Amino acid sequence: MPAGAYIVKLALVAQSSQRMNSLYSSALMNASSDEAVTQDEIRAELARILASPEFKASPRRREMLIFLVDEMLAGRGGELKGYTIGTSVFGRGPDFDAQSDPVVRLEARRLRRDLASYYVSAGRADSLRISIPTGHYVPDIRRTADSDLPSKGEIGTGGSDISKTDPDPPATHIRRGVDYLGGKPVRRTAALVVAFALIAALGYMYFGRLPPGDSSESLPLRGPAVLVRPFNSHGDSSNIPILAAGISERLIADLNRFPGIRLYVPRANDDQTALADLIGAKEPDTTSFVLTGSVNAQGTGVRIGAQLVDVMSGRVIWAEQFDRQLEASSLLDLEADIATAIATAIGQPYGVIHTELTGRLPHGFKPEMPSYECVLRAYAYRRTFATELHAPILACLEASVKRDPEYADAWAMLGWLRMDAARFNLVAPEDMSLAYSRALEAASRAVALDGRNVLAFKALASINHYIGNYDESERIQRQALALNPNDPDTLAQLGWRLAVRGRFQEGIPYLHKAIERSVLPxxxxxxxxxxxxxxxxxxxxxxxxxxxxxxxxxxxxxxxxxxxxxxxxxxxxxxxxxxxxxxxxxxxxxxxxxxxxxxxxxxxxxxxxxxxxxxxxxxxxxxxx
The missing domain is CATH 1.25.40 (Serine Threonine Protein Phosphatase 5, Tetratricopeptide repeat)
Structure with a gap:
């Protein structure tokens, strides 16, 4: 997964139980004090941990920590089993067996040591302590005194933590983002402050405070980089700043559903941060953009504006305004409507960003073309399926996965190109079966690398259709649609396959919806x-x-x-x-x-x-x- 998308994904998981209409407070009584620990305190402590250079956890273990805390605060601690963590955090499929695949148990042990190391160094003076008790996945949150903290001699020794086997009862399906936690509403403004503080802390940690040389688990940067600044608000209505914050939050979530986009947020207390500064580049990234917006009161209504600016040239490549009526009872619907419209316009496979970058591609194919450029050219090829483009792009993708074997997008596109070799008769008849088999292998590899990558699921669904597995193709395509309901390409592929199999009444509405949401279908x-x-x-x-x-x-x-x-x-x-x-x-x-x-x-x-x-x-x- 691209590094920037990983950063935002971490922040989004932490926010999932605090959507602006579904945040509820819970006072957690710890074992050593009669004083309640509030949700805001817990999230503030989580943000401190994640922002600290002394917290050495890998990106996946950071995501695991956020997920565990989030699920506990949402009242779903009893459902924190190896299966749910494996499928929700580590991208394992529905057939994941936590007993035979120990990834969750191993990473939980490492996370315990990461937390212990933090609390004997940077976190020694923290008023709260978050830990994962041995034998359980539900976090333990308690107020601390100096005597509660481990000594340095305890760090990394393992002890009973290594010898015990973590629990792994039968698989339990969980539903994330449940609307209730303890039954008492938290004030929306307070929740927003916590949510954006956490995002800011994550951005600060990843962009400015990573320890030098700590790159053993860093991910290569691929795809366009987009800095999403909080939307400005103007007007007397108290709902205006709430709406602006809600659109910003929802927009990040919606953009994160589109693969290949690296998302960034400003550092803490710095909403003027330039994207080139965030990524530490001396020169602006040629695939970098800044998304800004504003929410303005207009009588009884509201006007929302958004602009996408190319960092390299300073040129506005897309701008849109939305005029809506402002009613407190419909704020959530309004923020979802606007955020979805913006994210879909700029993030979809044939949207503003990909169209802009495709137009910049030089003519010809270099032997060592960057992996992302290969993927971008594959998107362009899939608009027309021009035969003369197939061979060079296929070769480009084959080279990409060899030098960059963890790049799920490249494997997904390779699956499509290998399939095209068979379905468009670009291989000998006796080699068609092998071409389809290799296509299936590439797409399956993409899904295994990133179990939430929509592009990978779409490729796998397409290949299954062309080898005659229609039911499996539809099932996988609907899974892709569930991951990103706003992607027109996912809608179109589902509609196309339903219709081509004679199910016009089901398929045609999907195609119309895809066209309506596309800039240039x-x-x-x-x-x-x-x-x-x-x-x-x-x-x-x-x-x-x-x-x-x-x-x-x-x-x-x-x-x-x-x-x-x-x-x-x-x-x-x-x-x-x-x-x-x-x-x-x-x-x-x-x-x-x-x-x-x-x-x-x-x-x-x-x-x-x-x-x-x-x-x-x-x-x-x-x-x-």
Whole structure:
């Protein structure tokens, strides 16, 4: 996982139980004092630990600590089992067996030592102590006196902590982000202060205070870097600053769902921090952006503005304004609506950022092209599936995973490119089975590397579709959609596969929703919409959709244009579209039945399209000569 995304992911896990309408306080009575320990105190202590250079835990163990504290405060401590931690923190799949895979037990032991080391050094004077008792995963929170702290001789000795086996009862499904904790509401403003203090502490720790040379578990920087500044607020209404803070919080969460984006937040007490400063670069990162925004009272309404600025040039590459009515009862819906719209516009695979960076790509392919550039070029290829781009991008991705074997995005794209070699007949017939097998292997590797990577799940779902595992493909694709409901590409792929298997009523709404949420949708988003119109006799609507799809200049798109023109009686236009189709894909011109069938379309769809081509002027014998 990219380092910046990891940082924000850590902060987001810590915030998950304190969404602005679902924060509740709980007074925890510790064993040594009658004085209550409040939720705010616990989160402040957690922030101090994470921000300290003396806390040597790896990124995964930091995430584990946040998850354990978060679940305990949410009242789900009884559900903290090895299975839930393995699947929620360490990216293991639903078949994870904590008994055979000891990752949770081993990392819990290391985390205990990390915490003990912190409390004999930087945390010696802390008023609270967070520990993970041996034999349990539920954190112990207590007020401390000097006598409570371990001596240096106890650190790293292991003792009973190593000899005992951590508990691992049968798997229990957990639901994160439950709305209740103890039954008493916490004031929203106080919760926000804690949430942003924790984010700021995490950003400060990662960007400015990592100990020199402590890079044994650092992750390579990949993909565009985005600094998200807190939205400014202007106006007399007390709801305005609350809304601004809520949008900022939700925006980070929504952006974090899109793979490949490195997210950053300003250091503590420094909302003017430049992204180049945060990443410690002497020169601005050429793939760096700053997202800013404001919330302004407008009578009984509110105007929310957002801008995305390119750090290198200072150019505003995207800006949008949203005018809404301001009602206290609908603040949560409003912040979700705005944050989702902004995150989707700039973060989706064919959104503002990827489109901007794709436009900057130099011509040609270098032998040692950076891994992220290979992935970015693969995104561009997947807009059109141009045959001439396949071989160099495939080679680029193969090289990327060799030099960067932990890069899940590269493995996911490699799975797609290997699949394309088979489905587009770019390998010999006898090698197709091997190509699909290697595609499945690459996509499965991507999921294993990052169990929350939407791109990896989409690739795995696509490959399963093309090898005929339709039910498994749908299951995996819906899993991808659950990880990021705002990704138009995920919506489109699910809709496309449902429709191509004849389930038009289920699939077409997904495709329309994907198009509505896309800045510049790829042509294939329209293919099944056009086919649905054709099979229902709506030829004018089919032509409109087919023309929109033809912006990708693919053979399938031109075949749909030809069918629509033929059905409308526009013979000359139909012949022109057929000619373009034949140049782009001799196979589709020679044997359209085989060409359509390779996409796993139903026989009803295939027969209808071939009949449509014939009506448009295509003749089998002439095409085969």
């Amino acid at each position: 790829p042509g294939w988003y329209y293919h099944l919409i056009a086919i649905d119109h054709y099979m229902n006799g709506r030829y004018a609507q089919m032509l409109e959709a087919a023309n929109k799809s033809a912006t990708d200049n693919s053979s399938i798109s031109w075949s749909l244009v030809a069918i629509a023109q033929g059905a409308l009686g526009n013979d000359a236009a139909a012949r022109e579209a057929l000619a373009k189709m034949a140049v782009i894909s001799p196979l589709l011109n020679r044997d359209p039945t085989a060409a359509y069938r390779r996409h796993q379309a139903t026989e009803e769809i295939i027969q209808a399209l071939v009949a449509g081509l014939s009506e448009a002027g295509w003749h089998r014998q002439a095409a085969q000569q």
